[in-house]
Each structure stands twice: as C-alpha cells, then as structure tokens.
Amino acid sequence: MISTNKIKQIKLLHQKKYRQQNKQFVVEGYKIVSDVVNSEYNIDEIYVTSAFKETIDFDTILISAKEMQRISGLKTPNNILAVVNIPEPKQKFDSSNKLILCLDSIQDPGNFGTIIRTANWFGINTIVCSPDTVELYNQKVLQSTMGAFVETQIFYTNLEEFLSNYKGNIYGTFLEGENIYKQNLRQEACIIMGNEGKGINEKISKYVxxxxxxxxxxxxxxxSLNVSTATAVILSEFRR
Amino acid sequence: MISTNKIKQIKLLHQKKYRQQNKQFVVEGYKIVSDVVNSEYNIDEIYVTSAFKETIDFDTILISAKEMQRISGLKTPNNILAVVNIPEPKQKFDSSNKLILCLDSIQDPGNFGTIIRTANWFGINTIVCSPDTVELYNQKVLQSTMGAFVETQIFYTNLEEFLSNYKGNIYGTFLEGENIYKQNLRQEACIIMGNEGKGINEKISKYVxxxxxxxxxxxxxxxSLNVSTATAVILSEFRR
Known part of the structure; x- marks a missing residue:
C-alpha cells in the first residue's frame, strides 16, 4: 500500500529540482537496488510488486503493478524501486597516486552513466566533474552506470582550481595530439574528457x-568518437 | 511552403512501418544531410527554415520554423531536414580480405548508431547484422552515426548461414575468453558483438x-561493458 501523497512525492523525484529539494533519488531494478543496499548509501524505502521474487536485505513495501507504474521513471517499470537519500557531498578527496578522470561539461545522461560504468570496469574510482556536468542523481545516469556509481567517488568542483593544484600528468584528447598508441602512459595521472560537441574548454585545456x-x-x-566511446578506448590504453 | 498532406506523410516516416511502406527515411541537421547529399543515397526533398545559412548542393524547400517543428523527429528541431529514399538492399557483399563486424541482435538505436560511428572511425566499412538487429533507418540510429552510415555497407542476414560460410578467424567476447591484450589479432577477420542483455546467442557462439x-x-x-563501449575497446585493440 502506498498513499496518493507518497506517490506524488516519489514522482516529483524524477525532476532535478525536487531531488535537490528533498535530497532523495530513485533507482529501479534488482541489480542496481541491491548494489545500493550493499553500499554506504542510506535507503529511505523500497517498493516491490508481487512479481518480485528475489530477496533483498531491506524491509520492502508491497504495492500493486499499477502503483509501481505511477511511481516509476521507466517506460517499462520494474518490480522493485528504491528511494535513496542523497548523501552530503564530500568536501575533500584524495586524487594522488592513482588514475582519475575529469569530466568537463558532459551533458548527456547516457554518456555520463556509461563513463562511470566504464571507469569502474577499468578500476577508476575517482571522477572529478565541472559544476555544469549533468547531475549524478538523474535516473538515466544512475541506470546507465549499471550500479557502478556506488563504488565511484564523484565530485563536482571548479576544474580550473582543481587542475591548477594537481601535481601529476594531465592528459586530454585533441585533434593535434600525439598518437595515444605510441605514448608511455603514466598510471598516476588525470585524464580530462570534454563536452560532447565542443570538446575540452579552452580554460581547461591550458592545464593539459x-x-x-x-x-x-x-x-x-x-x-570524432562519441565521448563515452573515446573514454573507453583511452582507459583501455592506460590499463592494458 | 509545405502542404498539410506532405507534413502528415513526413511525420509518418518517424514510424518504422511507414518507412518500410514508403521506402523513405528522414535525417536532420547540416552535417548529416550534407553527408547524405555527397553520398550514393537518392534524396527526395530537403526542407530548410530561414535560419539555415549554410549552402548545400541540392534544391531546398523553404518552410517556417513552425512547419519544421511539425515534421521534425527531434526534441529540438534543426533548420534542415531531408527525406531520403531507401535503396534496394544489396544481395551480395564481399567480406573477404578485411576486418568486418557482425552484430547479433543489437536492440538499442543509440548503441547501433554509435557502433557504426566507431567502426567508421577505425576504418571498418562492412557490418553484417542479424535480422532482429534494430532497423538502420530509425532516426536515432542514423543521427548517432554522425553521418558514418553513408560510408558503411550494412547488411541484414541470417548470421548462422553467413558465419558457416565465412573463411577467416571469427572473434567474440566471452567471460571465459582470453585476455585481448595478449592476442595476436588478425586483420582479416570477423568480430561478433552480442545483444545488450544476453550477449552472443548460443547458436552464433559456436562459430566463434x-x-x-x-x-x-x-x-x-x-x-560488463556497454556493447558500444566494448566494440570501441576491441576495434582499438585490432587497429592499434
């Protein structure tokens, strides 16, 4: 059972404004919900329909398929949906002694989610984003990560400030760049990926x-290559 | 000027059924329309609004921004739209002496389009698809290719039949596969990429x-990696 008021509240979480206001977000589907349950994220409520047959380590609320349809953000609703609390953003993060990714104004939710998934695959757990990068808690971003976001530290910060203090090598792709296949790539470094249409911003590229x-x-x-595709090629080249 | 009837006809081309019935498809935006103009595709009509300032080597029909909005398949319509005739599918294709890609039941239009774009980047101009792969003339597929589809021969055929007659190495990715970074990869070969959720079909995998x-x-x-991302990593590895 779920009240009409609750349905309304959850539906609003499909809009960025209300996610920020209520500090909550939504994920759907067994794999991603169980990844969140087994993470440091704090879950508010989990709704399931009678079609949900798996087990999950959290008290669930049974609702009808029709109610699930109403609160779901997906075209084809799943049988499990979680409302999760957005944690306080961490102020400090350690970017030393490892490979990190910097995203300059990535706009497409699918691209951002796929980049998080790919980074996770290649063992990268720190991503630094410009403030105008698409919001992490956008459902399309989260679903595209296939759960990888729970293992990734994602920070939004002024990239110029961050890069000006960064000590390691800073890599970026440019038409006039050097053939990546012939480089000796350092593993303690920062890789910058730029906006889908415009590439890396001029103010940022001077730090490369x-x-x-x-x-x-x-x-x-x-x-050009799609930005999530290019990220995959680059990360593969760093890790191979 | 465009008649109400014509508007209706073009709008119907955003549905697969009518694309197949009328043997036409739609592309929008200067880059992709000019790629089609400079290709072997046969264009029916090109519509532009007064905001279109570039030049294109084809007689255009001027329509209002409001009319463009009505015929466009995009959320944010462009100022140029082309209606293009679907060519007769080629019955024969040459798959020898080169690297080709085989797609087994790729379902997501964005993935398919991105794969065509990535393949084009790495110089692959032949893609063989299972009949249940998403339709090439789906606008989201075409737009995601960034024009690359005009340089790519794309065939839909029974993959089992094709693979049983194929003479070269046949590669595919599997959890139990060998580390790709340690292989001596042949350049005359076929690479199979499988469905987003299920991977390579059992009937197909026996040919690998x-x-x-x-x-x-x-x-x-x-x-796992997203299928278009995995394709990029694999093609990069073959071409590096």
Missing part, C-alpha cells in the same frame, strides 16, 4: 600537460 | 574460433 589523439583510419565521415 | 575477454580491474560492480 600531454595532448593525446586516437588515430582514425583516415578521412572518415565520423569526425 | 577465438574467444576474447577485456580484463576488468577485478570484482567490480559494473559486471
């Missing part, structure tokens, strides 16, 4: 110490 | 001669 390029097969119609 | 694996950083929450 090593310009890289993923060679294409020549003059091809695709003038 | 070389099972590959992209190593993760250990036991991570992301249990």
């Amino acid at each position: 110490t090593h310009k890289l390029y993923i060679p294409s097969a020549g003059k091809v119609k695709a003038e | 001669t070389h099972k590959l694996y992209i190593p993760s950083a250990g036991k991570v929450k992301a249990e």
Whole structure:
C-alpha cells in the first residue's frame, strides 16, 4: 500500500529540482537496488510488486503493478524501486597516486552513466566533474552506470582550481595530439574528457600537460568518437 | 511552403512501418544531410527554415520554423531536414580480405548508431547484422552515426548461414575468453558483438574460433561493458 501523497512525492523525484529539494533519488531494478543496499548509501524505502521474487536485505513495501507504474521513471517499470537519500557531498578527496578522470561539461545522461560504468570496469574510482556536468542523481545516469556509481567517488568542483593544484600528468584528447598508441602512459595521472560537441574548454585545456589523439583510419565521415566511446578506448590504453 | 498532406506523410516516416511502406527515411541537421547529399543515397526533398545559412548542393524547400517543428523527429528541431529514399538492399557483399563486424541482435538505436560511428572511425566499412538487429533507418540510429552510415555497407542476414560460410578467424567476447591484450589479432577477420542483455546467442557462439575477454580491474560492480563501449575497446585493440 502506498498513499496518493507518497506517490506524488516519489514522482516529483524524477525532476532535478525536487531531488535537490528533498535530497532523495530513485533507482529501479534488482541489480542496481541491491548494489545500493550493499553500499554506504542510506535507503529511505523500497517498493516491490508481487512479481518480485528475489530477496533483498531491506524491509520492502508491497504495492500493486499499477502503483509501481505511477511511481516509476521507466517506460517499462520494474518490480522493485528504491528511494535513496542523497548523501552530503564530500568536501575533500584524495586524487594522488592513482588514475582519475575529469569530466568537463558532459551533458548527456547516457554518456555520463556509461563513463562511470566504464571507469569502474577499468578500476577508476575517482571522477572529478565541472559544476555544469549533468547531475549524478538523474535516473538515466544512475541506470546507465549499471550500479557502478556506488563504488565511484564523484565530485563536482571548479576544474580550473582543481587542475591548477594537481601535481601529476594531465592528459586530454585533441585533434593535434600525439598518437595515444605510441605514448608511455603514466598510471598516476588525470585524464580530462570534454563536452560532447565542443570538446575540452579552452580554460581547461591550458592545464593539459600531454595532448593525446586516437588515430582514425583516415578521412572518415565520423569526425570524432562519441565521448563515452573515446573514454573507453583511452582507459583501455592506460590499463592494458 | 509545405502542404498539410506532405507534413502528415513526413511525420509518418518517424514510424518504422511507414518507412518500410514508403521506402523513405528522414535525417536532420547540416552535417548529416550534407553527408547524405555527397553520398550514393537518392534524396527526395530537403526542407530548410530561414535560419539555415549554410549552402548545400541540392534544391531546398523553404518552410517556417513552425512547419519544421511539425515534421521534425527531434526534441529540438534543426533548420534542415531531408527525406531520403531507401535503396534496394544489396544481395551480395564481399567480406573477404578485411576486418568486418557482425552484430547479433543489437536492440538499442543509440548503441547501433554509435557502433557504426566507431567502426567508421577505425576504418571498418562492412557490418553484417542479424535480422532482429534494430532497423538502420530509425532516426536515432542514423543521427548517432554522425553521418558514418553513408560510408558503411550494412547488411541484414541470417548470421548462422553467413558465419558457416565465412573463411577467416571469427572473434567474440566471452567471460571465459582470453585476455585481448595478449592476442595476436588478425586483420582479416570477423568480430561478433552480442545483444545488450544476453550477449552472443548460443547458436552464433559456436562459430566463434577465438574467444576474447577485456580484463576488468577485478570484482567490480559494473559486471560488463556497454556493447558500444566494448566494440570501441576491441576495434582499438585490432587497429592499434
């Protein structure tokens, strides 16, 4: 059972404004909900329908499929949905002695989520984002991570300030960069990925110490790679 | 000027059924429309609004921004839209002496489009798809290719039949595969990428001669890579 008022409240969490106001977000589906249950995130409530047959280590509230449809943010609703509390953003983070990723104004939720998933796959657990990068708690971002966001420290901060204090190598991809396949890539470094349309902002690019390029097969119609695709190629190259 | 009837016809092209019935599809935006103009595709009509300032080598029809809004399939309409004729599917294709990609039941239009874009970047111009792979002329697929589809031969065919006649190495990724970074990868080969949720179908996997694996950083929450991301890592590894 779920009250009409509660349904209304949860539906509002599909809008950024209300997520920020109520400090809560929504995730749906067994895999991602159980990843959140087994993480440091603090869960408010978990709703399930009678179709939910798995077990989960949290008290669940049984609702009808019709009610699930109303509170779900997905086209095809799942049989489990969690309302999770947004933690206080951490003020400090340690970026030394490891490979980290910096995102400059990534706008597409699917790209951002896929980048978090890919970074997690390659063992990167710190991502520093410009303040205008898409919001982490956007449901499309979270679902695209396939649960990887619970293992990733994601910070929003002024990148210029962060980079000006950063001590290691700073990598970025540019058309005039060096062939990535021929570089000796350092494992204690920061890799910057730029906006989908505009690439890395000029103010940010001046901090790049090593310009890289993923060679294409020549003059091809695709003038660039998608940013999440390029991130995958670069991280694979660093980790191989 | 555009008639109400024409508006209705173009709007219907945003549905697969009518694309197949009328043998036409729609692309929007200067880059992709000009890629199509400069390709072998046969264009029916190109509509522009007064905001269109570039030049294009085709007679255009001027319409109002409001009319563009009505015929556009995009949330934020562009100032140029082309209606293009679907060519007759080619019956024969040459898959020898090169690297080709096989897609087994890719369902997400964004993934398919991104794979075409990435393949084009790495110089692959032949993609063989199972009949249940998402339709090429879906607008989201085409837009995600960033124009690369005009340089790519894309075939839909029975993969079992195709693979049983294929002579070269056949690669696919599997959890039990060999570390891709340690393989001597052949450039005359076929790489199979599987469905987003289920991976490579059992009936197809028996044709794989070389099972590959992209190593993760250990036991991570992301249990796999997104299929377009994995394709990028694999193609980069073949081409580096």
